Amino acid sequence: MSVDFNALAQQFCNFYYDQFDKDRSQLGNLYRDHSMMTFESSQIQGGRSIVEKLVSLPFRKVGHRISTLDAQPASENGDVLVMVTGELVVDDEQNPQRYSQCFHLIPEAGSYYVLNDVFRLNYG
């Protein structure tokens, strides 16, 4: 495998959460029309709808802190599965919330996009 999927997964997550925290309306180009996001129990398809959903979330400031991260190559084509847990600090809340998120990344033209994105909050 020519691409180091571990490094890729880390780079991707850093970029993704950084962008999310700075301006989540700009995340659209990481998704495609057939991308799926499962957000808690609802499901959204397509980059535009996904970004609309993310933008509509009722907080202004948000910060992600990655706690753990693991990755596996998911097919011979270079797909990568990424599993992340972390903390979400919303607005000026004292207590962060924990979340887990699973990305399925697909290589495309020297870069990657998100095919599946499964997000789940975990209280506690």
Place this chain on the structure above:
Amino acid sequence: MVGVQIQGWRNASQQDLVNFISRKSRIILQNVQSNMSSGVLTAFVRSMKDAEELEKCSGIRFAGDTLRIQIIDPVGISGDGRNQVTMNTISILRSFLRARYNASAKMLDLTNMVNDQTLVQNGLFSSSTTSSKFFPALMKLATQDKMDVESINLSDNRLDDNCRYLTELALSYPKLKNLAIGNNKISRLEFFNRLKNKFPYLRELIVSGNPLVANDNPTVLKGIVDIFPRLIIINGQQVRDEAKVNALFNFPVVTKSMFFETPDLSKVAANFIAAYLNMWDGQRHDLLQLYTPDSQFSYQVDTTRVGDAPSGPMSSANGSAGSSWSHYLSHSRNLKRVSGARSRMIRLFVGTDAIGKAFQALPKTQHSLQQNPNLYSMETISFPPLNGMQITLHGEFNETAHPEQPFPEHKSSNRGGRYNNQSRGGSRLEKRSFDRAFVVIPGPGGSFIVASDMLLVKPYSGNLAWSEEQRPVSAPSAVAVIPPVGLASNGVAVPGIGATSNMAPVALAPNQIFPPDVAAKLSPEQQQLVLKIMHETRLNLQFTIMLCEQSNWNYAAAGQNFANSKSQIPPQAYQ
């Protein structure tokens, strides 16, 4: 282009009719040909949509007569439009279908169509264009006419490896139970590979008389059987135990709180997970039959925690101090902590041997999915690159015993050594929460293959995040519309809409809120709903009523709509 036929127009000229249609329906008739003696006018319209729109105008009055309009060419079968649309291909196909359909047996007998006199005489197989359109048209009509079909016989039709009939068939009848395609020209397994996931309910298949199975090669037959998860009988021979198949696809757990992409996938996934966890607890080693030399497994531990567990021994907020993770840490593949290519590599288990060892090195467990499904949450999505599905599962387990065979101390795995220094006796068995992601693909004999498997173990955190009690809204798709509102400082979830419908009663009485004229228009139930939503969204009365009206006074829909349009709601809409 789709052909239409119009009668009952002869009191006026052809051009008058074309103008009239164009005015009435904004549909342009093209290639108009009329036969004055029969009174039949044929023409083409741009699309099926136009044709259907036009057909709805049938019965309209025109020049003292009544127009009768029908579509004569449902899929543009008669080609480029220069041909005179002679006969109603549609009625030929319809009568053919009717003759071949046995309603009581739910059986469509399409054997030897290529030699059917009527079909051949009408040129349905005269060119490759028409014959390629023939079968889709036939299927379309069968479904249009709501023919209930469980069995189809397509034997003796010269079907070859390139034939797309079965793909069309699957579109119309995905739940087909019995299929015969004997005495055709199918010679490659490829033909069946294209049908993966297409006939999930197929029970019996007849393929005899095709070059592919001429030698009764067991590998070939098995290859075919593998494509169809519920196939019991092939060429009259039983290949699976029907009771077992039914048991496997029949899941005892209520799946209400779970989200699934499609009902079919959901059943398969729920089944799979139930069986999997059962074996994980009972005979973990036997699970290895689901893994192949290419399968991958890795696990990681998230020892950080926020706040206090809802219950349980760990009250310290500073990481793993109150908990013991020694069974997991040596091979935890958290890329945030494990750097170095080699360290990372030895923590990714590839192939059954390595995965088996990793399984034995994890504590024995007890999950309670069957007894308490609400402690678990699951999402399933299809995984097109591998023709499979991705399942993510969240829940909890109790550790019941120390690992059968812990990893030996590994000097070169720098972190492993350190953590393994904790003696076995020092590690407590605890209740943990976990996330797990599987990529599952169809395996031989209707079984499954786990292609990817990622486990994350973390401190016990309960099921608050998805429990039904917290989220009593019934429709799963409407649940959790505004989830990340944050934990309040007391650790209780701040209710977003959709998160609580059995919350504390709203303090204000209706008459303090509703002006008399508004109150008069709303039923008591509607007033209650308005109050609740006002309280939860902080929208003002006017906007709340608007939201309720647009949501048909449905609480869940209101929550969804509110979440969806939140970014466009003006500030003055709030209280």
